[in-house]
Amino acid sequence: xxxxxxxxxxxxxxxxxxxxxxxxxxxxxxxxxxxxxxxxxxxxxxxxxxxxxxxxxxxxxxxxxxxxxxxxxxxxxxxxxxxxxxxxxxxxxxxxxxxxxxxx
Numbered sequence: 001x002x003x004x005x006x007x008x009x010x011x012x013x014x015x016x017x018x019x020x021x022x023x024x025x026x027x028x029x030x031x032x033x034x035x036x037x038x039x040x041x042x043x044x045x046x047x048x049x050x051x052x053x054x055x056x057x058x059x060x061x062x063x064x065x066x067x068x069x070x071x072x073x074x075x076x077x078x079x080x081x082x083x084x085x086x087x088x089x090x091x092x093x094x095x096x097x098x099x100x101x102x103x104x
Contacts, residue, residue, distance in 0.1 A: 011047075011049070011067040011068055011069060012067070012068070012069070012070075012090050013051070013065065013066070013067050013090070013091050013092065013093075014065070014066045014067075014068060014071065014074055014088050014089060014090055014091060015063060015064070015065060015088070015089045015091045016062075016063070016064040016065075016066055016074060016078070016085060016087070016088050017061065017062070017063055017064075017085075017086040017087045017088075017089075018061065018062045018063075018064065018083060018084050018085060018086055019060065019061055019084060019086050020059065020060055020061065020062070020084070021060065023058065023059040023060055024055060024059045024060075024062060025059060038081065039081045039083070042077055042080035042081045043066075043068075043077045043081075045077070045080065046068065046069075046073040046074070046076050046077040046080070047068060047069050047073060048066055048067070048068035048069075048073050048074055048077040049066065049067040049068065050064065050065075050066055051064075051065040051066060051067060052064070052065045053065070065091075071088040071090075074088055075088070
């Protein structure tokens with residue numbers, strides 16, 4: 001239970017695949033920071049949280065981890081940030097080290 005006495009509901013986790021034909025470049029400047037914070041703000045309006053992104057070497061694709069209430073909410077948030085969405089898959093964690101401890 002949270003501080004208000006209500007139980008916190010865990011959001012589903014999703015993998016979002018995106019393609020950037022011209023490459024994705026986010027500068028490590030104030031402009032890059034503003035761009036990322038803008039995405040975070042847009043996501044919050046849809047109760048979506050950006051957890052982490054993985055970028056291919058050529059910067060042509062990203063694989064992003066998000067928590068959110070639904071794939072539709074993630075698509076709406078992406079639209080607000082003008083980000084492409086190739087696919088959204090609900091995911092869970094598979095930890096190979098869990099099995100090492102469980103087999104003992």
